[in-house]
Amino acid sequence: MRWRKLTAVRNLAVFAVAVAACLFAPTAVRNSVNRAFEEFRAPLDAIPSQLSDLEKFWSLSAKSKRDLIEAGRDLARLNSAYELKVLENASLRSQIHRFEKILNLPSHEKFKTEIARVCRRDISAWWQHVTIRKGSLHGIREGYAVVYGGGVVGRIAKVNAYTSVVELVSSRKFRMAAHVAGEDRPIIYQGLGSLSLQSAHGEVFDAPADLSASATSPLRLVTSALAGTFPEGILIGEIVSLAPEPDGIFKSGRVRLPKGLASLREVAVLIPVADIKTD
Amino acid sequence: MLFDIRIFIILFLNAAYIYVLSAVNTELAPAAYLLLPAVLIIPAALFLKFVPMLAVVAFSAFLSDASTPVRPGLNAALWMVSAFAVHGMRFRFLARDWFSVTVLAEILNIILFFFYALFFYGGSRSIADYAARISTDALASALALALVAKFCVSLPVSVANILGVEMSISEDD
Numbered sequence: 074m075r076w077r078k079l080t081a082v083r084n085l086a087v088f089a090v091a092v093a094a095c096l097f098a099p100t101a102v103r104n105s106v107n108r109a110f111e112e113f114r115a116p117l118d119a120i121p122s123q124l125s126d127l128e129k130f131w132s133l134s135a136k137s138k139r140d141l142i143e144a145g146r147d148l149a150r151l152n153s154a155y156e157l158k159v160l161e162n163a164s165l166r167s168q169i170h171r172f173e174k175i176l177n178l179p180s181h182e183k184f185k186t187e188i189a190r191v192c193r194r195d196i197s198a199w200w201q202h203v204t205i206r207k208g209s210l211h212g213i214r215e216g217y218a219v220v221y222g223g224g225v226v227g228r229i230a231k232v233n234a235y236t237s238v239v240e241l242v243s244s245r246k247f248r249m250a251a252h253v254a255g256e257d258r259p260i261i262y263q264g265l266g267s268l269s270l271q272s273a274h275g276e277v278f279d280a281p282a283d284l285s286a287s288a289t290s291p292l293r294l295v296t297s298a299l300a301g302t303f304p305e306g307i308l309i310g311e312i313v314s315l316a317p318e319p320d321g322i323f324k325s326g327r328v329r330l331p332k333g334l335a336s337l338r339e340v341a342v343l344i345p346v347a348d349i350k351t352d
Numbered sequence: 353m354l355f356d357i358r359i360f361i362i363l364f365l366n367a368a369y370i371y372v373l374s375a376v377n378t379e380l381a382p383a384a385y386l387l388l389p390a391v392l393i394i395p396a397a398l399f400l401k402f403v404p405m406l407a408v409v410a411f412s413a414f415l416s417d418a419s420t421p422v423r424p425g426l427n428a429a430l431w432m433v434s435a436f437a438v439h440g441m442r443f444r445f446l447a448r449d450w451f452s453v454t455v456l457a458e459i460l461n462i463i464l465f466f467f468y469a470l471f472f473y474g475g476s477r478s479i480a481d482y483a484a485r486i487s488t489d490a491l492a493s494a495l496a497l498a499l500v501a502k503f504c505v506s507l508p509v510s511v512a513n514i515l516g517v518e519m520s521i522s523e524d525d
Contacts, residue, residue, distance in 0.1 A: 106414065195377065266476040266481065
C-alpha cells in the first residue's frame with residue numbers, strides 16, 4: 074500500500090516536472106527542440122510527394138510506344154517554338170544590358186528562381202501553410218517571395234535544411250503593398266484566413282476613392298515593388314467589391330484569390346540576386 | 353524495465369498516423385482539416401506505464417506540431433494533461449469495445465479542439481468565420497474518428513501480438 078502511494082507521488086512529480094518543462098523552459102531550449110523535431114519530421118512530409126512522383130513515373134512508363142511517339146512529336150513542336158522565344162529573350166536581355174550600361178542604370182535582374190515541389194498543405198482555422206521540398210541548402214531564406222503560374226503564393230515563413238514553410242497569400246498574417254494593374258497608387262492587401270468549403274479570399278484597404286469594382290467587372294490586383302520582396306506586377310487576385318471606409322477618403326474591399334492556390338504542386342521561390350552575390 | 357518494445361510499437365504507429373494525416377490533409381486542403389490528437393494519445397495512455405506514456409505523448413506532440421506555428425511546448429503540455437486524465441481512468445476501458453473507445457476518443461478530441469480554438473487563434477475576418485471553420489474541421493475530424501478510433505486502439509495490440517508481446521490495460525505503473 075505504502076509502495077503504491079510512493080509510486081503515485083513519484084508519477085505526479087514526474088508529470089508536474091514534464092508539463093512545467095514544456096511550458097516554462099527557456100525559449101532557446103524550446104525552439105531548438107522544435108527545430109530538431111522539424112528536421113526529424115522533414116522526411117515524413119516529403120515521402121508522400123516523392124511517392125507521387127514515383128507513381129507518375131511508373132504510370133508514364135506504362136504508356137504505349139505510340140503514345141510516347143505522339144507526345145515526343147508534340148514536345149518537339151513546342152521545343153522549336155520555345156527555342157525561338159529563348160533567342161528572342163536573349164537578344165532582349167542583351168539590349169536591356171546595353172541600355173543599362175549606356176544610361177548607367179542599376180541592374181534590371183533582381184531575382185533568380187528556384188523551382189520547388191509542394192510536399193504538404195496545412196490549411197486550417199489556425200494556419201495556412203504549404204511545405205516545399207527545398208530549404209536553406211538551396212539558398213532559400215526567410216521572407217523570400219514565392220510565386221506560381223497563377224500569381225503570388227506567399228512568403229517563406231520558416232526554413233529548414235531540406236524543406237521550407239510558405240505562409241500563403243490567403244493567411245491572415247500575410248500583408249503587403251499592392252496596386253491595381255495599370256495604376257501606381259499603393260493599396261494594402263491582407264489575407265482573410267481560411268473559410269469553410271470556399272476558395273481563398275483576401276481584402277484590400279486604403280484604395281483610392283475613385284476606384285470601383287464588382288464581381289462582374291473585377292479589378293486585377295498586382296504586387297508592388299514597394300513590398301520589397303516581390304517584383305512588380307505579379308497577380309495577387311481580383312478585387313470583386315469596394316466600399317468606402319468610415320473615413321470616406323479611402324475604400325476597402327474583398328479580393329478573390331486564384332483557384333489554383335488550393336491545388337499547388339510546384340512553385341518558384343524568388344531569390345534576390347543581391348543575396349546570391351553576398352553568399 | 354528500460355527497453356519495452358511496446359513503447360516503440362506505439363511510437364512507430366504514432367509516426368505512421370502523423371504521416372497518413374499529413375497526406376490526407378494535403379489532399380483535403382483547403383476544404384477541411386483533420387485534427388486527430390486523440391488517436392495519438394489514447395493508445396499510449398491506455399497501454400503504457402506512466403513515465404513511458406508521458407515520454408511517448410510528449411514525443412508525438414513535438415513531432416506532430418513541429419511544422420506548425422504553435423508556441424513550442426504548449427501543445428505537448430496540453431497532450432500530456434489529456435494523457436494523464438485518460439491514464440487515470442483506463443480501467444473503465446478494459447473491455448475496449450467500439451462504443452466506449454469511440455466515445456472516449458470523440459470527447460478527448462473535442463476538448464482538445466476547444467483548447468486549440470482558445471489558445472492557437474491565428475486570425476480571421478470575424479469570430480463567425482473562425483467558428484464556422486472550426487466547426488467544419490471538428491465535424492470532419494469527429495466523422496473520421498468514429499471510423500478509426502477503435503482500429504487505432506486495436507492496432508498496437510495486434511502488432512504486439514504478432515511480435516509475441518502482450519499489450520493490455522494493466523494496473524502497474
